[in-house]
Amino acid sequence: MTDRLDRQIAFLSEADKLKSVLRASRLHDNSRFENSAEHSWHIMLFALVLADQAGPGVRIDRVLRMLLLHDTVEIDAGDNPIHGTVDQAAVEAAEQAAADRLFGLLPADQEAAFRALWEEFEAGESADAVFAKSIDRVQTPLANLANGGGSWTEYDVSFEQLEARVGRPVRRGAPALWDWLTPRLRAFFDT
Amino acid sequence: MTDRLDRQIAFLSEADKLKSVLRASRLHDNSRFENSAEHSWHIMLFALVLADQAGPGVRIDRVLRMLLLHDTVEIDAGDNPIHGTVDQAAVEAAEQAAADRLFGLLPADQEAAFRALWEEFEAGESADAVFAKSIDRVQTPLANLANGGGSWTEYDVSFEQLEARVGRPVRRGAPALWDWLTPRLRAFFDT
Numbered sequence A, B: 001m002t003d004r005l006d007r008q009i010a011f012l013s014e015a016d017k018l019k020s021v022l023r024a025s026r027l028h029d030n031s032r033f034e035n036s037a038e039h040s041w042h043i044m045l046f047a048l049v050l051a052d053q054a055g056p057g058v059r060i061d062r063v064l065r066m067l068l069l070h071d072t073v074e075i076d077a078g079d080n081p082i083h084g085t086v087d088q089a090a091v092e093a094a095e096q097a098a099a100d101r102l103f104g105l106l107p108a109d110q111e112a113a114f115r116a117l118w119e120e121f122e123a124g125e126s127a128d129a130v131f132a133k134s135i136d137r138v139q140t141p142l143a144n145l146a147n148g149g150g151s152w153t154e155y156d157v158s159f160e161q162l163e164a165r166v167g168r169p170v171r172r173g174a175p176a177l178w179d180w181l182t183p184r185l186r187a188f189f190d191t
């Protein structure tokens, strides 16, 4: 039991580093960049509050667990801004190696369970993962609208690019959220 | 439906402010103070990983929801360090007013559900709340051990004070965690 607890606490201590992984997005008040740990908390709150937007068969408690874990690989692999240009194969290899190391700190049963949940999120095919991915995408547009542009300005993003990169996954998992956002995004990008 | 979504998004936008509420504790690497949003993420991870420490009847998914919501009142009421001296009645009044305003942003059904879950956590009597409170208390000692003292140094805390303020709630909900911590805490406080 002590070895089990040693491993669990080693993982939880390592996880503290996610608080120092910065995203391209900024807080609503524009005071600083957001980190991936507080982002993960925020989107779990989104998932809970917006649960009635989820499609049939979605289990919100599984979605919450998925979102709780979804960014931990960034401790080693870093955050890859959706509007940046990246080598997708290299990112995926780095994230797989990160998952090996980080989830590998845990007892074997938890390593397997957490890894499977993270892989399911990444694949984005199950009902739970589709909803989780839509929720993961919907927070940053709200922040950018609040702080006057944020990562859109930094990466010189057009409405059409936003539709493709963000609109598509949001519409897939939570279409009413994209409908709610669209006129607000148009107003921003038209001015 | 649009009014419902307007209310939900107003609440979620307001929640962004929890990322700017600073706690007395510092990150493991001692680089800065921790905020209440990333703290909330971290203790949800603690609850998931340490679920096998929970007593009979504890439902981890309810504990996760409780921990997700437990600090939102700090947006208005601020964080009250466990080792600080506070007027407990004034803190409770401020937190009740914060809960009125913040949960009041939500549609009525969600306001009632979230308020009830938060009150259950605060009361600390149900099996889920007892475990949630033990988990909420166990993260900071690990951070303080990692960063060389943190809030213990700042508030000049003794081992006996720590036993009473932190050990009691941790032992109540997750006794093996306090057993794991005790020799490490003694080693720190004895030197």
Ligand SMILES: [Ca+2]
Binding pocket: A071, A079
């Ligand atoms: Ca991410």
